[in-house]
Amino acid sequence: QSVLTQPPSVSGAPGQRVTISCTGSSSNIGAGYDVHWYQHLPGTAPKLLIYGSSNRPSGVPDRFSGSKSGTSASLAITGLQAEDEADYYCQSYDSSLSGSRGVFGGGTKLTVL
Amino acid sequence: EVQLVESGGGLVQPGRSLRLSCAASGFTFDDYAMHWVRQAPGKGLEWVSGISWNSGDVGYADSVKGRFTISRDNAKNSLYLQMNSLRAEDTALYFCAKSSGEGPTLASYDSSPFFDYWGQGTLVTVSS
Numbered sequence: 065q066s067v068l069t070q071p072p073s074v075s076g077a078p079g080q081r082v083t084i085s086c087t088g089s090s091s092n093i094g095a096g097y098d099v100h101w102y103q104h105l106p107g108t109a110p111k112l113l114i115y116g117s118s119n120r121p122s123g124v125p126d127r128f129s130g131s132k133s134g135t136s137a138s139l140a141i142t143g144l145q146a147e148d149e150a151d152y153y154c155q156s157y158d159s160s161l162s163g164s165r166g167v168f169g170g171g172t173k174l175t176v177l
Numbered sequence: 178e179v180q181l182v183e184s185g186g187g188l189v190q191p192g193r194s195l196r197l198s199c200a201a202s203g204f205t206f207d208d209y210a211m212h213w214v215r216q217a218p219g220k221g222l223e224w225v226s227g228i229s230w231n232s233g234d235v236g237y238a239d240s241v242k243g244r245f246t247i248s249r250d251n252a253k254n255s256l257y258l259q260m261n262s263l264r265a266e267d268t269a270l271y272f273c274a275k276s277s278g279e280g281p282t283l284a285s286y287d288s289s290p291f292f293d294y295w296g297q298g299t300l301v302t303v304s305s
Contacts, residue, residue: 095286096286096287097284097286097289098289098291100289100291102222102292106216107298108297109272109295109296109298110214110272110292110295112291112292115293116289153221153222155291156289157284159286162236163234163283164236164282164283164284165224165283166212166224166227166236166283166284167224168222168224169221170221171221171222
């Protein structure tokens with residue numbers, strides 16, 4: 065059971081828009097920690113997609129965007145392309161008695177129909 | 178060019194130990210926190226452990242606390258993960274990841290570093 069909750073799967077046709085949600089709580093996203101998003105093909109190194117909830121690293125197309133509100137965050141992908149088919153993970157931190165600890169969402173598999 | 182190269186994975190029996198290493202290059206290693214993240218077969222990414230630049234702040238996932246120890250040698254630009262009392266559920270591809278954070282702690286309410294570079298991973302299989 066992941067600390068951050070994501071839908072297991074989403075799908076869309078080429079050219080369409082999809083969103084992936086990431087729901088946390090008052091000890092992580094709601095506490096003020098930023099949310100970051102990664103694109104991952106199993107067996108390879110994950111790729112940073114969005115950092116600081118809504119910022120894109122150099123080289124990431126502006127088809128990818130992120131937002132955060134309250135205890136949740138979301139990733140939106142517009143103009144879906146076949147190459148977007150991958151697993152997507154949100155990441156943040158959770159506050160505990162021993163300090164801040166990293167947490168990931170359970171991951172969402174994007175299928176491009 | 179930033180490079181992170183993990184090593185030390187392999188097949189190990191339950192209850193035994195293994196030490197993973199991550200050799201870093203292409204950046205000032207002792208400026209940044211570093212982390213270990215794993216992916217079990219058919220599962221998602223799981224944060225395992227992190228260590229601040231000067232080893233002053235270290236953290237572990239509950240699933241490995243008391244069994245795994247993270248450490249770093251800034252003189253050798255290397256990150257380590259000592260894994261003891263290994264279990265079948267520790268079977269996974271282990272990634273070394275560089276944090277964007279340069280602070281004294283892994284994260285805080287006004288600083289939530291992300292993982293900007295990752296290695297290719299080293300596979301750990303725990304089985305008899």
